[in-house]
Amino acid sequence: MTVIPRDTAKARLRSTLRSARAALDPGDRRTQSVHLARVVADHADQLLHGAGDRPGRRPVVTAYLAGDPEPDTAPLLAGLRALGIDVVLPVCEPGYRLSWVLWTPDIALERSVRAPVLEPVGPRSAFGELTGVGLILVPALGVDGSGHRVGQGGGYYDRFLADVPSAVPRWGVVYRSEVLADGVIPVEPHDQRLDGIFTADGPLRVRPAGTAV
Ligand SMILES: Nc1nc2c(c(=O)[nH]1)N(C=O)[C@@H](CNc1ccc(C(=O)N[C@@H](CCC(=O)O)C(=O)O)cc1)CN2
Numbered sequence: 001m002t003v004i005p006r007d008t009a010k011a012r013l014r015s016t017l018r019s020a021r022a023a024l025d026p027g028d029r030r031t032q033s034v035h036l037a038r039v040v041a042d043h044a045d046q047l048l049h050g051a052g053d054r055p056g057r058r059p060v061v062t063a064y065l066a067g068d069p070e071p072d073t074a075p076l077l078a079g080l081r082a083l084g085i086d087v088v089l090p091v092c093e094p095g096y097r098l099s100w101v102l103w104t105p106d107i108a109l110e111r112s113v114r115a116p117v118l119e120p121v122g123p124r125s126a127f128g129e130l131t132g133v134g135l136i137l138v139p140a141l142g143v144d145g146s147g148h149r150v151g152q153g154g155g156y157y158d159r160f161l162a163d164v165p166s167a168v169p170r171w172g173v174v175y176r177s178e179v180l181a182d183g184v185i186p187v188e189p190h191d192q193r194l195d196g197i198f199t200a201d202g203p204l205r206v207r208p209a210g211t212a213v
Pocket residue numbers: 002004064065066067070090092115116117139140151152153154155156157
């Protein structure tokens with residue numbers, strides 16, 4: 001099981017954000033999740049750049065299977081698939097690495113042995129084995145206006161994003177109250193910045209397109 005430090009400024013912020021998220025009204029969470037799915041579907045195309053320009057091949061988005069009280073990604077996954085976009089989902093591997101499984105609506109799910117999340121059961125690929133990935137959707141508890149992110153604390157996405165070409169856009173998915181003021185998130189050297197934030201209110205680009213990490 002993932003070991004997470006609890007006594008740092010970031011750990012305290014994580015804990016505050018977790019409590020605030022859990023305190024959101026469930027109806028509001030559902031409504032925001034549905035709006036979020038629409039926002040992502042409406043903007044995926046322009047973010048995907050040339051990822052779909054491969055004859056006969058579908059563009060690919062990396063997403064994730066949300067667990068309560070994260071914004072529900074079920075409508076989002078279905079919405080992307082309805083647009084002809086392949087969605088891949090993460091599996092937690094040893095060493096805080098992620099592998100990826102192609103999502104289908106009827107895919108079997110099982111609880112991860114490494115983190116309290118559900119994972120798809122199916123053939124796994126390393127990110128480098130995937131072709132056509134044009135957008136990375138990143139789970140977060142909060143993101144600030146410079147693209148700094150607080151996640152669940154495993155460091156899975158910081159490690160993953162460090163190895164992904166910066167040309168592939170990486171966008172956080174949060175409730176609108178989780179867009180934080182600059183300076184609130186303690187930044188560490190390993191932290192990977194995001195290019196933008198999806199909320200129910202729309203896309204918010206926080207770094208100019210093409211900026212190097
Ligand atoms: N839906 C979802 N899937 C994901 C992530 C995520 O943030 N959300 N991850 C993003 O990296 C990875 C899993 N990472 C995680 C790492 C630790 C915890 C975790 O331990 N959470 C506990 C807190 C334990 C504690 O308080 O110490 C919890 O939620 O109760 C959750 C996810 C990959 N899959």
